Amino acid sequence: MEIKDDSVRLTGMRPELLFAMMVANEVYAGHNEILVITSVNDGRHSLTSLHYAGCAFDCRTRCFPSHEYATAVALEIKRRLGLDFDVLFEGDHIHVEYQPRRR
Numbered sequence: 702m703e704i705k706d707d708s709v710r711l712t713g714m715r716p717e718l719l720f721a722m723m724v725a726n727e728v729y730a731g732h733n734e735i736l737v738i739t740s741v742n743d744g745r746h747s748l749t750s751l752h753y754a755g756c757a758f759d760c761r762t763r764c765f766p767s768h769e770y771a772t773a774v775a776l777e778i779k780r781r782l783g784l785d786f787d788v789l790f791e792g793d794h795i796h797v798e799y800q801p802r803r804r
């Protein structure tokens with residue numbers, strides 16, 4: 702696992718995201734790819750994005766051969782993380798966010 706460059710800010714990242722990064726890293730490794738974190742608490746996201754609460758990160762997907770492949774990887778990460786995480790392939794990256802739900 703690695704960060705894209707020094708523009709990626711980890712400041713205020715929730716510990717739950719570290720778990721999610723570990724799981725995503727394992728999934729990427731299973732596809733023989735290195736997980737590159739392209740954004741955490743940085744960049745320009747939507748006004749109310751969970752990135753600004755340290756509850757979301759983005760993963761590089763250009764290593765994958767197609768959108769279908771990246772979608773399948775996102776689903777695999779989502780399955781392993783469970784109900785409290787949303788994992789979406791957004792066209793040029795996989796977005797992972799921690800949003801706990803009532804049990």
Ligand SMILES: [Zn+2]
Nearest residue numbers: 757758759796
């Ligand atoms: Zn995102």
